[in-house]
Amino acid sequence: MKLDRASAPTLDARGLRVALVAARFNDVIVGEMLASARAAWARLQGDDAALTVHHVPGAFELPFACRKLALAGDCDAIVALGCIIRGDTPHFDYVAGECARGLMQVGLETPVPVIFGVLTVNTVAQAEERADPARLDKGREFIEAAIEMARFSLRGMT
Secondary structure (H helix, E strand, O other), X not given: OOOOOOOOOOOOOXXXXXXXXXXXXXXXXXXXXXXXXXXXXXXXXXXXXXEEEEEEOOHHHHHHHHHHHHHHOOOOEEEEEEEXXXXXXXXXXXXXXXXXXXXXXXXXXXXXOEEEEEEEEOOHHHHHHHHOOOOOOHHXXXXXXXHHHHHHHHHOOO
């Protein structure tokens, strides 16, 4: 399902502070999403110094790092970037499920929006398609979601 761009707000990253937390496991795929997110941040006029990047070993470690950053209070949104590719064992199910649960918990228990930028795919080809800026460009989508949710969070409920 594609994001409905017609109803999406005009995005502007000026004045926002966003943290990207990138898993090193499947680093070729994650690196492509990271580069795309950085490029989109620049296009949306985000200050380079206000976009921080933190690396963790894998997707399972993303919730811990995101929680630590959220509690520090130095960012308006966090994007967790990772890639989990199904293999021959149930390991995929445990890592993907616990990563998703943990990131949701951080987003619900802290005032900082956390974007689930973790690809959960069956094949390397699916991961490549989603990370590729010329195809599905999920890195761009994830940073755009972070900007939109940061603005939503900062505007309050009045």
